[in-house]
Amino acid sequence: MSRSLGGLLRIAAPFAFVVAISANPGPVRADQTIPTLPQMGFNNWNSTHCRDEYNEAMIRGIADKFISLGLRDAGYRYVNIDDCWANWQRDKDGQLQANPKRFPSGIKALADYIHQRGLKFGLYSSAGTSTCEPLQENRGFPGGLGHEKQDAATFASWHVDYLKYDNCNNQKVDAHQRYTAMAEALRASGRPMFYSVCEWGENKPWLWAGKPPVDANSWRTTDDIRDEYASMLKIFKQNVVLDRYASPGHWNDPDMLEVGNGGMTDIEYRSHFSLWSIMAAPLLIGTDLRTIKPDALQILLNKEVIAVDQDPLGVQGKQARDTDGIHVIVKPLKDGSQAVAVFNETDAARDVSVDASEIGLKKAARYRLRDLWEHTQTEGDGSIKAHLPAHGIVMYRISRL
Numbered sequence: 315m316s317r318s319l320g321g322l323l324r325i326a327a328p329f330a331f332v333v334a335i336s337a338n339p340g341p342v343r344a345d346q347t348i349p350t351l352p353q354m355g356f357n358n359w360n361s362t363h364c365r366d367e368y369n370e371a372m373i374r375g376i377a378d379k380f381i382s383l384g385l386r387d388a389g390y391r392y393v394n395i396d397d398c399w400a401n402w403q404r405d406k407d408g409q410l411q412a413n414p415k416r417f418p419s420g421i422k423a424l425a426d427y428i429h430q431r432g433l434k435f436g437l438y439s440s441a442g443t444s445t446c447e448p449l450q451e452n453r454g455f456p457g458g459l460g461h462e463k464q465d466a467a468t469f470a471s472w473h474v475d476y477l478k479y480d481n482c483n484n485q486k487v488d489a490h491q492r493y494t495a496m497a498e499a500l501r502a503s504g505r506p507m508f509y510s511v512c513e514w515g516e517n518k519p520w521l522w523a524g525k526p527p528v529d530a531n532s533w534r535t536t537d538d539i540r541d542e543y544a545s546m547l548k549i550f551k552q553n554v555v556l557d558r559y560a561s562p563g564h565w566n567d568p569d570m571l572e573v574g575n576g577g578m579t580d581i582e583y584r585s586h587f588s589l590w591s592i593m594a595a596p597l598l599i600g601t602d603l604r605t606i607k608p609d610a611l612q613i614l615l616n617k618e619v620i621a622v623d624q625d626p627l628g629v630q631g632k633q634a635r636d637t638d639g640i641h642v643i644v645k646p647l648k649d650g651s652q653a654v655a656v657f658n659e660t661d662a663a664r665d666v667s668v669d670a671s672e673i674g675l676k677k678a679a680r681y682r683l684r685d686l687w688e689h690t691q692t693e694g695d696g697s698i699k700a701h702l703p704a705h706g707i708v709m710y711r712i713s714r715l
Contacts, residue, residue, distance in 0.1 A: 348506050348531060350563040351624045353476070353596045355392025355436070356380070357570050360541065360600030364398035364447055369416040370424055372604070377428045379603040386432060388615050389624060390599065392476050392508075393428050394436030397445045400455040410456060410468055422472040429473065436476030436508070437469060441492040442483030457483055458496060466499035469507065476508040481516075489517045494527045510567065510596075514538075520556050524564035532565040532596055539569040541577030543705060547659055550589050554633050554643065560594055562628030567596050574601030574610030584687065585657055585707040587613050591623035592631035592643050592655045592709070618686040619709060622653040631655070634673055640666055644673050651713035653686075658702035670696035675712070684711040 356376055362368040377393050380386045399421070401411040412421045425435040440446060444454035458465045458479070469477060479496055481489075493511055500507050511533040513519045523533035535556055536549045553568035560566050571590065573583045590597060599614060606614075622645060631645035631653065639660035645653040654673050658664045670677050675696035683698070684691045686709045693715065700708045 348508050348563070349391075350628065351626065352565050352594050353392055353508060353510070353532065353598065354390045354620075354624070355394055355434070355476075355597075356385075356390065356599045356603065357394040357396055357436075357478070358602075359396035360539075360570055360572060360575060361602040368395075368398065370419055373424060374427055376603050377431050377433055380433055381431060383603060383606070383611060384615060385599075385603070388617055389620055390597070392434045392436045392598070394438070394476055394478060394598065395424075396438045396478070397440075397447045397480075398455065399438065400445075402455060404456050404461075408461065408464060410461075410465060420472075421474075425473040425475075434475035435473065436478060436510075437472075437474045438478045438480065439465060440480035440482045440484075441489075441496060441513075442481065443485060444483045446480055446482035454483065459483075459485065459487065459492060462495040462499040463502065466496065466503040466507075469500075470503035470505035473505070474507060476510065478510045478512055480512045481514055489513055489519070490522060490528070493519075493523065493530070497528045497530065508532075512567075515552070520559040520566060524559065524561070529564075531563060532567040534567045534569065536568050539572060541572040541575040543578050543582045546572065546578065546582070546586050546589075550593075553595065554589075554593055554631070554641075557593070557630040557632045560628075560630035562626075565594060565596060566630060568593065570596075570598040570600040571614075572600055573613050574599075574606050579705070580609050580613070581703055582705045583610065583613055585705055587616070588619055588655050588687075588707045588709045589643070589657065591619045592645050592653055594623055594625075594628065594630040594645070597623055616686070618684070618689065618711070622647070622686070622709070622711070625653075635668075640664065642668055642672065647711070649713070651711055653709065653711055654698065655707055655709045656698060656700055656702065657707045658705065661704050663701065663703050663706075666698075666700050666702055668698040668700075673698075673712075680715040682713050682715055684713075685709070686711060 401413050405411055428435045440457040442457040442459050444457045509530045511523045511530040514537050515535045519533035523530040536552045549568045556566045625647045627648035629646055631643040634644050635642035641657040643655045681696040
């Protein structure tokens with residue numbers, strides 16, 4: 315979640331910088347290292363927004379589903395909560411407070427519950443005076459602008475592992491300044507936290523967010539995704555051309571997954587998941603895992619496709635072809651093989667041929683082609699011939715024999 319029309323129309327409020335509180339960040343365990351590969355996990359926003367069902371019981375249930383559905387074993391780790399978790403105002407000392415109706419046990423208790431299940435916990439805030447949703451008397455929940463040190467210390471004391479930092483109500487303060495202030499506060503908090511900059515791409519964060527002094531772990535490259543094929547396609551095209559800015563520990567973020575939310579077909583969801591994986595994008599599930607359908611779960615649990623996203627070489631796939639509605643994306647992998655996705659964006663089925671030389675293979679050599687959706691393999695000269703349905707994709711792992 316990022317901005318909304320209401321969020322953009324809020325009445326500006328003055329802000330002041332405050333003195334940081336002292337807080338106990340809790341013990342730093344061995345599993346608290348920040349991953350260098352794209353983050354995998356869950357965020358509630360796409361499925362629940364700020365509806366009443368979004369509460370402590372729901373998030374605990376999601377953490378349990380990570381285990382029972384096999385998602386933790388597949389590599390998903392972060393259970394992240396989005397906007398509307400906080401009380402409407404800070405306490406008398408300027409401290410953030412959990413919404414007592416949604417999270418009566420408090421945020422630290424929720425984080426502890428998630429940690430006990432071998433998972434990590436993420437929280438949301440905004441680099442403005444208030445967050446993006448919802449409105450009450452022309453304001454949202456308290457934002458972090460002017461409270462960076464205080465809030466980072468609070469997050470550390472709650473044992474937070476991940477911060478998604480949004481961009482609403484920013485009072486037109488320079489983005490570099492706002493995101494640097496929180497970055498420095500997080501580093502000073504005494505607890506490692508994954509830093510996800512949600513700046514929507516307005517100020518081209520791929521040019522600066524992954525470098526000191528911000529040094530974020532990921533940054534949004536687009537506006538919010540919607541559960542529609544046209545939205546997914548537009549965002550893919552905006553993100554795929556930014557491959558040179560990604561590197562281990564620093565990732566382009568084309569927003570969360572919509573797989574399972576019902577607005578696209580299974581073919582389109584398979585394309586969505588494949589494209590995000592070959593672009594080394596964050597894989598953050600955006601559907602309600604308590605009610606997920608088997609076909610959607612099967613997509614999210616495809617370990618061969620996940621392995622492409624999580625390949626330790628840490629390279630975002632590069633587009634080798636973008637012609638007549640056909641896209642070919644190539645991603646080198648650490649073992650010397652490469653992943654190749656061939657995607658048909660058009661509304662009609664297409665027969666597509668990809669020559670080995672187009673994807674950087676030597677024509678005289680022999681290769682094994684592993685189909686990552688059919689889980690079958692063939693041998694050949696490395697060229698690909700595929701019949702692609704409308705909006706469909708094929709994805710291969712190609713290794714030399």
